[in-house]
Amino acid sequence: MTQRMLHVALEVGEAEAPQAAYLLARHGVFSPEHSVLGIYNPANSSGQRYHDATRQARDKLIRLAAHYPQFPSAVTTPSEPPTLSQLHEINAWLDELVQVADQSRLKREEFERLLKNKTALIDDLAQFATLDIDLAQLARPKQFIQTLVGSVVESELAALMADLAQVGGIADIFGRQAGKVYLIVVCPQLRCLLSRSMLEKHGWHEIHLPAEFSGPPREVEFELKNLCQGITKRLENLEQEDRQKLSGIADRLAHAEKSVDLAEPYARLVGEAVTEPGGQLLIRGWIPRRNLKRLQTQLDKQLSGQYQLETRPPQAGERESVPTAMRYPTWLGPFAELVRGYGVPCYGDFDPTLFFMLSFTVMFGMMFGDVGHGLIIALAALALRGDAIRFRPLIVAAGISASGFGLLYGSVFGLEGVIEPLWIAPLSDPMRMIHAALLWGIGFLIATQLIMFYNRLAARSWRAALFDSGGIAGLLLYLGGVGAVYFTYTRQPGANVASAIAGCGFLMILIYHCARQTEPWPGRFFLSLMESLETVFNDFVNTLSFMRIAAFSISHVALAVAISTLSQEMGQAGQLVMLVFGNALILVLEGSIVAIQALRLEYYEGFSRYFTCFGREFQPLMSPQAERNKQD
Known part of the structure; x- marks a missing residue:
């Protein structure tokens, strides 16, 4: 649920600023005020120098972490953030380590490159394994003949041999692999160019022998493997030298990393810390009201009263800049994620998470009402593992809702009549199902209308709360319109009264739009009339949109009946396969479609109406260690 926020201004001396910033980060309840980012911090200020020194140390630690994959835990860790001079000492020492690590890295990269090269040569040498000649002789220039080594595809071999004979050349096959034939071609030096042209016509791929191929293939392979073993040993x-170096500096390195972690919060806050006369720093931000007392206690304990803390509630013009801090029980977490997928409500606006949870599960159950399928969904959620486990409450709620509506529909695995329906059988009474879906949609839209009214009050938009389509006027228009249609359809008295109420709402909206328009008359009136009529049209379309609930509830049963009918036309084994496959198809395919449709109704008929302002999520200042723990 949304927490009430307070604006805080913490004034401390420059010497206490790193400790104060770390204290704020350690408790994870303070969100910096980004509106003052970087305004009051000249490049030569002590805060900026602290920030730069921290960034430099962090960059060096990242480079060292890439070279030494794991730092052992420090035996002793600092309890306070380092001073600027201590950060300079850490940077100087890290510079030495980085130089040593870079030299070791360059050596390793060179050895790895050599090893990769020699290994590739061994692989290339395999195709010459059947030869028992000095390979260097093949590559060495000759006076009267030209020796070529290469390959052609098997289908070109006969034609190549015939053409080669015409120019006085010969070829010897020394290997076949993957549809290719490997050849040594010998031709007269005087006809070398002609021979090459002829070979290329047949798709000849020449192999250039590297300088390392000097001697018979077996001897070359032996030498290359010895080289690889030597490189591997190096x-x-x-690696052994790196481990020894790390063991000698491990404690100090871990101590340095912890010191930089402690310095990080103040380095991040430099942009929000306003330098005041007398060397004081003013850190501004937001904190949940419920955490203020605990923070003050820790400030008193750590700073010994060497600070001033001023608090105030959010002001009217700060609604969009105040971060929205929301706390939910675990079971509500996946629903909150779906809400955040659309946006974060502005501070003070209605938090739709609980309403979303209730309406989403109800709509899913109405569209997928089935005792058997619902129980399978709920049980399947219990088998979730890994990251998907966080969606377990949502899936369990959807399954239970589907089973509950299955009891109301009398539907078990899509078959009506297996149990007596407690309310309605969708396939047997579709009109009643349509009426139920429309009634739900009307109730849903009335609820969204009330939420819009609440949000306009929270924004202190009094006129909009009364006269806009999202206010009282819009509610009167919708209620009156629904009442007029109902009384007319049922031929009951009251249609005139309902129409009058709707007319009053429409007139209020029209006057409100006319007052807001800047166009001259009569253009102002026609523009306002179009906007007001658009409200009527949207209300009508939004209401009809909920008929999809009835459509999917009926199609769910119809699809199950179709699968059951098909299975009865098969043998015993085929019947079982059809029933299992068909129900699996319903669960996966139709279940996904129904979930998407329920989410679509929430987003387009709910959120798009009352999300008139998008806020920013409360993101507290945190220490690097706390961020790493949160990611894990």
């Missing part, structure tokens, strides 16, 4: 020695 890499192992480098």
Whole structure:
């Protein structure tokens, strides 16, 4: 649920600023006020120098972490953020480590490159394994003949041999692999160009022998493998040296990393810390009201009264800049994620999470009402593992809702009549189902209208709350319109009164739009009339949109009946396969579609109406260690 916020202004001396910032980050309840970002911090200020030194140390630690994959835990850790001079000392020491690490890294990269090159040569040498000649002789220039090594596809071999004979050349096959034939071609030096042109015509792919191929293939392979073993040994020695270096500096390195962690909050706050006369710093931000007393207690304990803290509630013009802090029980978490997927409500606006949870599960159940399918969905949620487990409450709620409506519909695995319906059988009485869907839609839209009214009051938009389509006027228009249609359809008295109420609402909206328009008359009137008529049209379309609830509830039963009918036309084994496959199809495909449709109704018929202002989520200042723990 949305928490009430307070604006805080914490004034501390420059010496106490790092400790105060770390204290704020450690408790994770303070969100900096970004509106003053970077305005009062010249480049040569002590705060900016602290920020730069922290960033430099962090960058060096990241480079060292890439070289030394894991830092052992420090035996002793600092309890307070470092001073600026201590940060300079840390940076100087880290510079030395980075230089050593870079030298080791360059050596490792060179050895790895050599190893990769020699390994590739061994792979290339495999195709010459059947030869028992000095490979260097093939590559060495000759006076009267030209020796070429290469390959052609199997289908071109016969034609190549015939053409080669015409120019006085010969070829020897020394290998076949993957549809290719490997050849040594010998031709007269005088006809070398002609021979090459002829070979290329047949798709000849020449193989250039590297300088390392000097000697018979077996000897070359032996030498290359010895080289690889030597390079591997050097890499192992480098790793051993790195481990020895790390063991000698591990505690100090971990101590330095912890010091930079402690310095990080103040470095992040430099942009929001306003330098005041006398070397004082003013840190502004927002904090949930419920956390203020605990924060004050810790400030008294850590800063010994060397600070001033001023608090005030949010002001009227700060509605969009105040962060929205929301706390939910675990079971409401997945619903909150779906709400945040659309946006974060402005501070003070209605928090729709609980309303979303109730309406979403009800609509899913209405469209997918089935005792058997609902129980399978709920049980399947219990088998979720990993990151998906956070959606378990949502899926369980949807399954229970589907089972509940299945009892009301008398539907078990899509079959009506298995149990007596407690309310309505959608396939047997579709008109009643349509009426129920429309009635739900009317109730849903009335609720959204009330939420819009509340949000306009929260924004202190008094005129809009009374006269806009999202206020009292819009509510009168909708209630009157629904009443007029109902009384006319049922031929009951009251249609005239309902029409008068709707007319009053429409007139209020028309006058409100006319007052807001800047166009001259009569254009102002026609523009306002169009906007007011658009409200009537939207109310009508939004109401009809809920007929999809009836459509999907009926189609769910109809699809199950179709699968059951098809299964009866098959043998015993085929019947079982059809029933299992068909119900799985309903669960996965139709279940997904119904969930999307329910979410669509929430987003387009609900959120789009009352999300008139998008706020920013409360993101507290946190220490790097706390952020790492949160990610884990």
